Amino acid sequence: MRTEVKLSKRLERIASFVQPGSRVADIGTDHGYVPIWLVQKGVCPSALAMDVRKGPLERAEEHVEEVGLSGKIELRLSDGLAKLKAGEADTVVIAGMGGKLTCRILEQGRHVWENWSEGKERLILSPQSEQDEVRHFLEKQGFSILREAMLTDEGKYYIVIEAARGTMRPGREQDYRFGADLIRKKDPVLLAYLEKEEKMTRQVLAGLTENDAQNKKRTLEASEAGETAISRRGARINELTAYLALIEETRHEMQ
Incomplete structure (x- = not known):
């Protein structure tokens, strides 16, 4: 019998940002829970689970096999986006890393997103630090932040950002530091x-x-x-x- 994966509050919010029918690549997948959940729930027909470390990728493979999704979730050893080909995914998830590392992964993997169409493909990002640097990077590289969410999970604060190719107007310092969308919505968690x-x-x-x-x-x-x-x-x-x-x-x- 297949076991349905249960996500933490943080991971569930990240997964909720993925549009139905998306072809997802989860970068730094760790245990592979997000792609498994997305496929089990029918949000995505298939997914790519990628990690730079063999250990986590092997654990993710075990979890994928346990739930009988070996044919729908491909596991791939990769440093960031290096082994992801252009066109293989229309949604890239990068979560649980620092902001500087998130920016480095995106910069080094520009072959994946540089030809994306405006407003179509998606980045789902959840940097654990230096969120202002991530927002600056997105603006400079021709992305628009579509929405943000802030939540607490086990006493810690987390940010989730959805971005697509587009134009962002230069913001104020607090927009980069705390998130213009969250400020505009008067988000209670941000408060x-x-x-x-x-x-x-x-x-x-x-x-x-x-x-x-x-x-x-x-x-x-x-x-x-x-x-x-x-x-x-x-x-x-x-x-x-x-x-x-x-x-x-x-x-x-x-x-």
Whole structure:
């Protein structure tokens, strides 16, 4: 008997962004749960599950065999999009990686998407960090963000981005940092995230500024090392102050 795969809240939201009938390539598939779920639910007739590591790919293969989908899900060892040919997939899922790595995978795999048609094929991305860099990359490479979702799963915050070829108007800093679509929709999860970030940033700033004079006295010696430490601390305070102002502006806009 086939066992139906149950996805985590995060993976289920990612899978929900895939359009019915899509030919999906899941990059960094790990256990292969997303492609299995998509095929089991009838969202996709078939799928590609790809990973750069042999271990996870072997586990994914075992899971695919367990549910009897060996004929519908192809497993492929690949560094990012390297082994995916142009036209093999109309939807590419990249989830669970940092933003810099996500951008590198897309840049090195431009043969897959550079000839995509406007508004048709899809990228489904869920970067775990540096989401602003991903949004900047999409804009510069001629993509348009169609929608975003933010959710919490086991106490952590996650972003899901759907993008297609198109044009994005240059945004404000908070649009890249927090997501223009989420701000526009006054997303309640984003609001909760901003509240958490504001509280944490204020605490860090308070600790830095409270001890600033004492730290200066301790480290300000006739040495380059002491001056460098003071300079770095000052830069960090300025960085956090600017981030706090951005949070407050965004929260005010969303009220």
